[in-house]
Amino acid sequence: APPEIAVIEGDGIGREVVPAAVEVLDAVGEYAFADAEAGDATLDETGEALPAETYELAASADATLFGAAGESAADVILPLREAVGSFVNVRPARAYPGVDALRPETDLVFLRENTEGVYAGHEDRLTDEVSTLTRVVTESASRRLGEFACEYVEERGKDGFTVAHKANVMRETDGLFRDTVLAEAEAAGVDADTVLMDAFATRVCLDPEQFDVIVCPNLAGDVLSDLAAGLVGGLGLLPSANIGPERGLFEPVHGTAPDIAGEGVANPSATILSAAMLVESLGDDDAGAQIRSAVEGVLSDGPRTPDLGGEATTREVTDAVLARL
Amino acid sequence: APPEIAVIEGDGIGREVVPAAVEVLDAVGEYAFADAEAGDATLDETGEALPAETYELAASADATLFGAAGESAADVILPLREAVGSFVNVRPARAYPGVDALRPETDLVFLRENTEGVYAGHEDRLTDEVSTLTRVVTESASRRLGEFACEYVEERGKDGFTVAHKANVMRETDGLFRDTVLAEAEAAGVDADTVLMDAFATRVCLDPEQFDVIVCPNLAGDVLSDLAAGLVGGLGLLPSANIGPERGLFEPVHGTAPDIAGEGVANPSATILSAAMLVESLGDDDAGAQIRSAVEGVLSDGPRTPDLGGEATTREVTDAVLARL
Ligand SMILES: CC(C)[C@H](C(=O)O)[C@@H](O)C(=O)O
Ligand SMILES: CC(C)[C@H](C(=O)O)[C@@H](O)C(=O)O
Numbered sequence: 025a026p027p028e029i030a031v032i033e034g035d036g037i038g039r040e041v042v043p044a045a046v047e048v049l050d051a052v053g054e055y056a057f058a059d060a061e062a063g064d065a066t067l068d069e070t071g072e073a074l075p076a077e078t079y080e081l082a083a084s085a086d087a088t089l090f091g092a093a094g095e096s097a098a099d100v101i102l103p104l105r106e107a108v109g110s111f112v113n114v115r116p117a118r119a120y121p122g123v124d125a126l127r128p129e130t131d132l133v134f135l136r137e138n139t140e141g142v143y144a145g146h147e148d149r150l151t152d153e154v155s156t157l158t159r160v161v162t163e164s165a166s167r168r169l170g171e172f173a174c175e176y177v178e179e180r181g182k183d184g185f186t187v188a189h190k191a192n193v194m195r196e197t198d199g200l201f202r203d204t205v206l207a208e209a210e211a212a213g214v215d216a217d218t219v220l221m222d223a224f225a226t227r228v229c230l231d232p233e234q235f236d237v238i239v240c241p242n243l244a245g246d247v248l249s250d251l252a253a254g255l256v257g258g259l260g261l262l263p264s265a266n267i268g269p270e271r272g273l274f275e276p277v278h279g280t281a282p283d284i285a286g287e288g289v290a291n292p293s294a295t296i297l298s299a300a301m302l303v304e305s306l307g308d309d310d311a312g313a314q315i316r317s318a319v320e321g322v323l324s325d326g327p328r329t330p331d332l333g334g335e336a337t338t339r340e341v342t343d344a345v346l347a348r349l
Numbered sequence: 350a351p352p353e354i355a356v357i358e359g360d361g362i363g364r365e366v367v368p369a370a371v372e373v374l375d376a377v378g379e380y381a382f383a384d385a386e387a388g389d390a391t392l393d394e395t396g397e398a399l400p401a402e403t404y405e406l407a408a409s410a411d412a413t414l415f416g417a418a419g420e421s422a423a424d425v426i427l428p429l430r431e432a433v434g435s436f437v438n439v440r441p442a443r444a445y446p447g448v449d450a451l452r453p454e455t456d457l458v459f460l461r462e463n464t465e466g467v468y469a470g471h472e473d474r475l476t477d478e479v480s481t482l483t484r485v486v487t488e489s490a491s492r493r494l495g496e497f498a499c500e501y502v503e504e505r506g507k508d509g510f511t512v513a514h515k516a517n518v519m520r521e522t523d524g525l526f527r528d529t530v531l532a533e534a535e536a537a538g539v540d541a542d543t544v545l546m547d548a549f550a551t552r553v554c555l556d557p558e559q560f561d562v563i564v565c566p567n568l569a570g571d572v573l574s575d576l577a578a579g580l581v582g583g584l585g586l587l588p589s590a591n592i593g594p595e596r597g598l599f600e601p602v603h604g605t606a607p608d609i610a611g612e613g614v615a616n617p618s619a620t621i622l623s624a625a626m627l628v629e630s631l632g633d634d635d636a637g638a639q640i641r642s643a644v645e646g647v648l649s650d651g652p653r654t655p656d657l658g659g660e661a662t663t664r665e666v667t668d669a670v671l672a673r674l
Contacts (some may be wrong), residue, residue, distance in 0.1 A: 098518055102518075127451070143486075145518075145519060147519065154488070157483070158482070159483075160480075161479075196474050196481075197480045197481065202597065222571045222572050223581060228579065229579025247547050249548040253554075283666070313355060
């Protein structure tokens with residue numbers, strides 16, 4: 025039986041870019057697609073941003089393709105990451121030839137811890153005046169991420185990775201994170217160095233080529249990868265993969281873009297590149313490479329959607345990608 | 350009696366740029382300088398990175414000028430901020446004509462909460478496997494920062510401010526921060542809007558002019574202001590002011606720069622600009638404006654230190670600033 029792919033369009037331009045990526049998937053392989061609902065519209069209709077059926081589908085499908093959710097994003101995406109058992113969020117941020125970028129030489133991959141930190145945060149409003157959040161860092165999650173990072177750099181022929189952290193202030197928690205990830209690197213014979221997350225923010229702007237693969241705690245990965253998105257020209261091109269031991273959830277880094285939703289001009293590239301990561305997670309590296317090279321060809325020679333200075337529609341860009349497969 | 354200024358050079362280039370700023374202070378007003386030690390060298394000599402005398406001096410002087418500390422930075426700067434009772438860290442990040450910047454149009458001021466968040470974090474190593482950090486956000490600290498932000502934008506003739514936060518994940522803590530700061534703005538009739546800190550990281554790269562004054566929790570302010578430093582061309586130009594109700598601590602955002610320490614070529618601009626903020630805190634706005642305009646003149650017409658592509662020494666740049674006062 026063909027692999028089952030759960031398809032969750034969500035809100036806004038998710039409803040335009042996800043169908044585009046599904047067409048691309050359909051063109052490169054045999055998949056059984058199963059649609060499910062989540063997001064603001066679903067919340068309005070059903071009273072739940074993430075219905076149990078959608079959670080169950082993501083938890084059992086071979087892979088999930090997700091678009092975007094509006095106000096309810098955190099209530100949708102965080103449980104979905106958990107549904108697929110994801111422990112790492114892989115976020116490549118690279119500039120493409122032909123696309124305006126603040127730092128065209130940027131070519132980074134963030135490996136973001138995907139289960140804990142402030143996201144596992146137990147919060148308390150102790151009194152009217154005082155609130156607390158308990159940030160959690162465990163050795164096991166750090167080790168699993170470190171192992172993944174070692175395999176990742178070995179498989180991709182990378183030289184090593186950099187651990188971004190704030191262990192000068194968060195000594196126990198980020199200290200445990202940093203030391204555990206470094207110990208994995210040492211055991212695997214992988215080169216690893218470290219950088220304070222604030223220093224990283226300055227240095228990546230000044231010279232992104234000094235970094236390659238960056239391993240981060242959850243919130244640091246969220247912010248630093250969005251910073252890298254700014255260096256490559258915005259979120260329209262950035263895919264991401266939430267990887268678990270048996271399945272993954274693949275999503276563009278961008279949101280619902282309410283200003284252009286419904287107009288048929290959303291850039292489908294980030295979602296199509298997420299679909300490339302999806303097929304790779306299913307073991308189909310050839311199809312992944314095919315999709316990636318088709319998207320790169322279109323980014324460099326057009327047609328282009330308005331966010332990249334063009335006048336093409338989502339349909340036209342999708343057709344151009346399909347034509348190159 | 351003239352105001353007493355505690356002078357803490359610290360380590361590395363702190364020992365070169367702080368004396369430069371003291372000369373500038375001496376040229377614009379009457380101050381009594383009191384030297385004190387802190388940092389790695391002090392730790393080696395005395396067993397303490399921040400001796401009690403230094404802490405006491407900062408806690409009683411009218412203002413403190415600090416350079417930089419090496420490995421022991423957190424053990425020096427965090428207690429010193431507390432010694433002066435600082436509740437806000439003011440971090441202007443602007444590009445200067447004539448200085449290479451990734452985004453020359455950048456002109457931002459970060460108002461960073463300076464007492465709590467993860468910095469007030471109580472950390473625990475619960476087991477070998479599990480560590481936690483309790484992040485603290487209080488209404489009173491948020492209110493005090495909000496009040497300061499309102500006064501700040503009114504005094505400077507700014508249109509309003511933006512609160513950067515991550516309340517979609519840290520709902521209670523950053524929610525309390527955001528809502529309290531917004532309530533202050535509303536009460537004061539100051540315009541305020543909000544942005545998620547991750548979205549800010551992307552958007553400030555794409556178009557820094559959409560922001561002006563940014564009000565942040567402690568760690569967000571640390572990272573986002575360092576990001577802005579990358580947009581204006583590095584840390585060499587960024588001053589900062591740790592403001593308390595009665596006194597302040599003024600420091601360049603850069604560190605000890607061990608690679609060039611001792612060579613006499615460190616850029617003193619950030620520390621001299623910090624001295625401008627210092628004299629303003631003592632009520633001497635004219636002297637502050639004088640210093641600022643002298644530094645701007647030198648940045649635009651030279652001489653320049655090597656970090657800005659020139660060949661001048663710290664001495665030459667300092668003399669050029671002094672000549673313009
Ligand atoms: C919507 C939000 C909860 C989410 C996150 O913080 O992880 C988003 O910013 C992202 O990066 O996917
Ligand atoms: C040295 C460190 C504790 C400090 C901080 O995190 O505040 C530094 O990064 C800064 O921004 O002044």
